[in-house]
Amino acid sequence: RTGEYCYKVYHDRDSICDGCLVAKTMEDGKIHSTEKTVLKPDGREARLIVYSTPIYNGNGKLSAVMEMATDITEVxxxxxxxxxxxxxxxxxxxxxxxxxxxxxxxxxxxxxxxxxxxxxxxxxxxxxxxxxxxxxxxxxxxxxxxSKEREMNFELIDPIPVVQNVFELFEGKARKENITLDLDIPVSMPKGKFDPDALHSLLSNMITNAFDACINDATEDKEFHRVCIHSKYEQDGKYIFEIEDNGVGIPGAMGDCVFEDFFSTKGREGTGLGLLVARKIIEEHGGTIIFRSTEGEGTTFRAIFPHNE
Ligand SMILES: Nc1ncnc2c1ncn2[C@@H]1O[C@H](COP(=O)(O)OP(=O)(O)O)[C@@H](O)[C@H]1O
Ligand SMILES: [Mg+2]
Known part of the structure; x- marks a missing residue:
């Protein structure tokens, strides 16, 4: 693309960019540098460090400016x-x-x-x-x-027994904490590609959060606290796992912060890693996690897995 303007080639613009380095060097004859993000031909973004250097002719007059860009994306x-x-x-x-x-x-x-x-x-x-x-x-x-230490171990399984296992694991704690734990699942689901241990961790993390939300709920208008595990297989090839609670809820302003690393409202008791792990596991299965919540009323986390064989 020799002969074209840099703003056209790098940024697909028809006019000079704001704060153009070449223009600055042209004006003051000094070296300038900046970092910027550009779109590469393959559509990916690259972070560049850009220098503009003046070139003087034999008479000591500024005759041209050279711009050099180094890709520092990896750095x-x-x-x-x-x-x-x-x-x-x-x-x-x-x-x-x-x-x-x-x-x-x-x-x-x-x-x-x-x-x-x-x-x-x-x-x-x-x-x-x-x-x-x-x-x-x-x-x-x-x-x-x-960390990358744990690679996924995919197996072709019916995920329902895993859900049942997790349910049984939490039954005791539910009784101790006076929380009604309900299970709303079909007898079986079509086999799909899951990492059973990872699925177990994911559900456990979400249920632990739901329990915490009930335990930390100080409102007195609820007759009882309830956590429900819903699972269903949708005919268009999706597995849905939902954990519903009527605990404290998540304030709207908190939004997607809950998925951030080390974000926790539980002080010493929290690690702030649970949902980060949950999201990582789901994404490695090609799925997504979302939630809806009303402060003071409760929260439902929904994990959606695609059907891969
Ligand atoms: N079911 C839920 N109800 C209310 N708040 C929740 C729920 N699940 C997660 N949260 C909020 O998201 C934060 C992050 O959760 P998580 O990553 O599991 O870390 P931790 O449980 O260690 O605090 C929690 O501290 C809490 O504020
Ligand atoms: Mg947690």
């Missing part, structure tokens, strides 16, 4: 990943420190119980230890899903 990506990694490590170190404090507390209580021969005390301390070990393993599992 930018690495920079972004490094920042992300640094932040991840900082947040995780903090969370794990809190858990370790909980573990130490548990050990202290067990030791005191042993010294005093107090069985109730030992039991209490042991419970603290168990809870904190579970928290660590939850965090590590979520982190593994976030």
């Amino acid at each position: 930018k990506k690495l920079q972004h990943e490094l920042t992300y990694m640094g932040r991840t490590i900082a947040v995780m170190a903090h969370r794990i420190k809190n858990i370790l404090m909980g573990l130490e507390g548990g050990i202290f209580v067990v030791e005191t119980g042993m010294e005093d021969g107090d069985d109730a005390m030992i039991k209490k301390g042991w419970g603290m230890i168990q809870r904190n070990v579970k928290k660590v393993s939850g965090i590590v599992k979520d982190l593994l899903y976030c």
